[in-house]
Amino acid sequence: MNIATKRHLDRRAFLRGTGAVLSLPMLEAMLPAFATRAQAAAGTPPPRFLAMCATLGFHTPYLFPKETGADYTLTPYLEPLRDLRSDFSVISGLNHEQQNGANGHTSEMTWLTAAKHPGLAGFKNTISIDQLIAERIGTQTRFPSLILGTGSESLSWSASGVPLPAESSPSRAFQQLFVDGTPAEVAAQVRALKRGRSILDTVMGQAKKLRGELGHRDQEKLDEYFSAVRDLEGRLVQNEEWAQRPKPKVDAKPPTDIQSRTDAIGKMRLMQDLVVLALQTDSTRTVTMRLSGMNAVPEIPGVKNDWHNLSHHGQDPAKIEELKVIELAEFTAFADFLAKLKQTREGGRPLLDSTAVLFGSNLGNASSHSTANLPLVLAGGGFKHGRHLAIEKDKHVFSNLFVSLAQRMGVETDRFGHSTGVLEINQA
């Protein structure tokens, strides 16, 4: 895998050097490493990463083909993807270790972090893969990452193990991504950002004073506050620069949020459409989307029972068949999303080729809350696809896949979570 080196100027160094005021527009020299004019001309788009987790699991007998390798028979959930066969791989046999936690569903907190025993005493989560990526390359886009979810919770966790909230309103996200303010609004925005920074400067000073009065463990806790303030400060600085830069124009109408609490598939589709726009305009390069199940009946034809109830089918065949309807709808929406990514061109190439999409669940069997043998589909990203990759027991852990995905995004690391190695898709 190519690990890109930073050939562009470090923006902060540039600014320090010139002593310039931060309202300068971005200069060409500061275009990110992966998309300098020259590179763009050569047709090398920047890599993107997207992870989507359906928190109520997938019934794996309907997903995993019996055969391994390239000659596998399509299973019910893969049927919608039949025209995209060479664009995705089904991966079985992967999981994180020691995921038994506070309850049967806490493993969704660690799907992208690999931390152990989610929610049990002493648990502290670690950074999620998307945030790790955002930390390293996030400054290259207006939004370091896009954290989405059909509910208010997300898959993403900060470096200090703090949960990050999800954006659940596509209309709000669209507004932030694509709608420019008027000059007066922009000026007001810049003023507001500067005001915010003054406030943060003031409280930072107070925190420094306070720190001196505290014992060691309290100081460590206060350090979280320091990190938080610095993090926000950094973002305000960035936002100020971006505020003065026009937002990308898109050939799409602003979406209308879905009112119904139970139209899960509608919400999923709407959110996916937004993701296409966000990636196409290079507004961000790493996205997570938490597809929340629900304790209610989803609006899908043929479904009459509570989704959570169905996922805990207790081997009742009627419930499993009804669950299949829901999960097939999810996979159909996913297939349509991949098709859209494939049809969207960037410099002559399908957007899907530069975007690695990980779709699956934190539950291998929702009915027994098992976190083993997770349902996973990896699509796009320029990988060699068209296979059912059955990972042998004890050969790889789920984290190993994240290492290679992170490396592909330009993160210089050979470890992530509890990785025991690197799972290179093309060589597996």
Place this chain on the structure above:
Amino acid sequence: MKQLLWLAGAGFLGAAQAATPAARPFLDRHCMDCHDAEMKKGGLDLSALSTDGADAAALKKWVRVFDRVAAGEMPPPKKARPAAEETGAFMAALGSDLTAKSEARKGTVLRRLNRQEYQNTLNDLLGVRVSVVDMLPEDGRAHGFDTVGEALSISGIQMQRYMEAAETALNAALMAGEKPELRKTAATLDTGRNKDNIGKHWLKKADGAVVVFNEGGFPSTVIPDLRAHATGTYKVRVTGYGHQVEEPVVFALRTGSFNFRNTDTRTHSFHELPADKPGTVDVTLHLPQGHGIQVSPQGLYGPDGHSAVKDGPDKYPGSGLALLSVEIEGPLIEEWPPRGQKLLLGDAKLREVMPEKPWMRGKAGYKPVFTADSADPAAEARRLLPAFASAAFRRPADAAAVEPYVRLFDAEFAEGKDFLAAMRTAATAILCAPDFLFLKEPSGALDRLQLASRLSYFLTRGAPDAELLAADLAQPAVLRAQTERLLQSPALERFVTDFTDGWLNLREIEFTTPDKQLYPEYDELLLDSMLRETRAFITELIRGNLSAANVIHSDFAMLNARLARHYGIPGVSGQHIRKVPLPPESRRGGVLTQASILKVSANGTNTSPVVRGVFVMDRILGIEPPPPPPGIPGVEPDIRGATTLRELLDKHRDSETCNGCHRVIDPPGFALESYDVIGGWRERFRSIDQGEKVDLKVTGRKVRYRLGPPVDAAGELPTGAKFADMGGFQKLLLAGQDRVARCLLEKLLTFATGREMGFSDRAELDQLTAASQAKGHGVREMIHAAVQSGIFRRK
């Protein structure tokens, strides 16, 4: 044979080298056979277990070692018994080592206000009532509580939300010009908007009442032309009666903006109107500007194949609610201008800034913008900011402490902002400062200001008031008097709600929804009632200083008509909660038989004795069960009705690895098997396809569940004591009620101090329990004792 190897093997890694020296002989002799690096029985390798006091996880394991030896559980029964003096010496050695380590690590880690505390504090400080809880990310929890400092973290995004929340609250206080006038408005469903509905869906009666036959949906039962013209407290009066019913008709009172998104609709409460003649219901509630009222009847039904639309509303025989009128009066304002305005503007007068386009002002939803000027802004800021900061920081802030905020004001003012805007910026900074967001507690004994904060957040969930801040809380008598004052304040309700949310996990009550087929009798009113029941019960224990033993079993329950019907208790009418005496052989009484606990410890389809057993162990008995060994999959329940979970769990009895923990965990769960997932009494399990049909109707429909295998609620405690049912189990628990009292004390202190109770707290907890026992374990006294304790008065 193994023993010989240890004695002979000089080259081997020392048996229990990791352990503290004085404890080693015992470990070598009685433990290392099974718990060395090779055997690692139960996953425990004592030779590698760190003795570093800073290693919290290892310390926890050593405490477990101590406890299991103390309980005689280890060495296991079939191994040689150590001599009593040997065990005693070991416990003394390990005990004092653990006490020292626990003592060294002890102390609340810098505790941030959780989002509920933050909202309460902000609203009390500024004299407003904004909802910012949902703007902030969910708080981390430890030991069930979201008040534990160590688990409360903060991120960059959270800082941003704090800034936004502060602005929201400050605007609510500052952007308020004239005192809103008191208005009385009455409305009915008989308006132009509903012209088409009357005669088609609804019936208009001679007395003017409009009869509604639908519970929700269409047509909307939001009362037209009835909106709060200004944010505040309102008196609401609903007048009506039941139509074609034999029992009083129940309705839900909901509030919201009822715009097309419907995202802010809240159910406030449930009420009844009489079956025969008109009655009134009076409620006082808070309404944001522009919000309205919806009256939503519950439990209406009619014969199959009929509907108001089909038959015509005048011919339809089903039940309905006849609504005569709904009136609102308000806002009822206690303090004007809002406290925040007085604090931040002083004598400066507000004046409205006209919008660019004057016509905008007339539009609905327009929020007026204000400005304020001061004769001497710099001096005013220097006069007002110290007082504001003192109130915010919960301790006196002098000019020096406030200087950075004053400088911020000066800078903003210099940039051309008006007095109000500059003050608002300084105030936002104060509300984002660590001195506001965190409870500052040094090590050792808390001073009286820190005690004031801790006590106030404990019992009122908000910042200390002036009286509390002025009190000399170092004096036990003063501390007691203030505690008593807070126990009598209306804010105690906040304490009961937040404490039971954590202690009994009531916060998760809606985590699962009961299966409609299996539990057709479940409704929103039952959910609302069961929460009220438990909160009222705990409040009653505090109010009457009743014994903590009532948690196990009580001769009364706090019920309304819905709960009484659910529990099969006659003679209770009306939907308000009241104290009801129970006969001696009642299946109810105590906390464990309350529907809320039974629901929150189950899921929507079935109960698990293990989950309930863990609930009882952890929350009622104060024993933390260890997690299952790694690699053990959950048992998959079989709801086709073929086998009960209990039968599936019989594996626990046979396997030695499982048995050790499960003989302690399972029994309470077995006793509770007599109660289903919504807390109803059952003698047979309900199932979907297998079993006996049931001839019963619920809201006019035949039930579709069947009766499966019988419930077996018998069990055996680890002591060998047997019980045949819940009653028997309760009797056994009552015999050991000291443990329940101790657990409650521990939970109260964890919640109040924001830290875990450690090994070195045990001695004091033992004393507190003994003292409480002498006073009959009265819960009010328990709270007093907790506040007076060294644990509470120290970091």
